[in-house]
Amino acid sequence: MNPQQLERYNRHIILPQIGEEGQQKLLEAKVLVVGAGGLGSPVLQYLVPAGVGNIGIADSDIVSLSNLQRQIIYREDQIGQPKAEKAKETLSGLNSDVKIETFPVVVDEGNAEGIISKFDIVVGATDNFRSRKCIDTTTRRQGKPFVHASIGEFEGQLSVFNYRGGPSYSDLFPETPDERNLHLGVMGVLPGILGSMQACEVIKIILGKGDVLSGKLLVYDALQASVNVLEI
Template identity: 45%
Template sequence: MSFTDEEIERYARHLVLREVGGPGQQKLKAATVLIVGAGGLGAPAALYLAAAGVGTIILADPDEVDLSNLQRQVIYTEDDVTRPKVEAAADRLHALNPHVFVAGFNGAFDEASADELVDGVDLVLDGTDDFATRFCVNAACVRQAKPLVSGAIGRWTGQVGVFGRQPCYRCLVPEIPPEAETCVAVGVVGALAGVVGSMMALEAIKLLTGAGETLTGRLLIYDALAAETRTVRVAGDPDCPVCGQGR
């Protein structure tokens, strides 16, 4: 897979990185990534993956842009309010990097659509704040053996992890918490979305290029108020309903 002179100049800072170089940039160009949720986390992740030269990005989100989104969803502007998020985001990503193909899915994300979307991609990023959707995405990734980069934020705290066949996301969160919090209910500092969304993009780039050590089987937790991070291991649950032995 060759690059045009414009692409060589565009990706020059990647091409001189020992861990990426020409072969790694070719892997990025050949990759197809699904981003579920074009909101606070999906927005910065999509921007950085498009800028990095990921060849095909599929955005899945049923929502329209709302004025309250603009505090953290930096891919949108006031002119995008009431537009479908996947449509507005696709326009922005194409303007950022015309060498990237962007497709949008504006429908409901259920088991059938999840399997169809996950089937044709190399990697999935989940930045939604709905546990039912997270569980659906995780199950599809396990069924089709696709790596999943999962992120979450609330108030001043964020987390990002990478999951495979086992442990999967359900090993970390077996059931929907009875008092699950959302950003709508508890709030979130806008810049935190940029931090965690960028971490998700970074893990995706490492997974696609084979660079460094990823967060596979681990969860990175970031406390923005204390300016502290910690990383914990996620153990595989033999009784997990998705990836366990008894499934």
């Protein structure tokens, strides 16, 4: 690493569990974030400063006023503009070490294989159930971890699927619910908490450190300030 990188990542490098070797792993890693909304915003805003060197952003949506209550990567003057490009615009100013590629599409059966093949890890930050199932199937087939989170009202769930032969999303959720009946409200801070947890799991996977949340489902209740970890 050059002198500027040694200074930028100093607080990582002085950790014995990371050091220069671990930071180099982060710089070489390739992570796809599917969904640049409430969950994707904190995931991206932590992975990019951490020096995860290759980031993909997949999102076909545009910024709307109702997004701004929780999607902290966007501003009022970006309403009506494509999320993936506006997220890249913000993130590019955070860390010039990081290469960012955008995919302004819904990840589905027609494109998942090609997009996911470019990356090592996939973060599922989408509320589209069809995309979740497609990510799960494709990452399982390609042998790549799928860091999943979901949120609704005051509760969030987090797990890592398809990690070293571990359980998949479909093992836990075999049925696809009717999305027309699932328009829930959400406390604005909740995706910030779960998205930060997703970013943490990604970094642990890249470094090969700690206990990855594979084979477990973490359930966070914001009103009760409680965390329960269930075995899958």
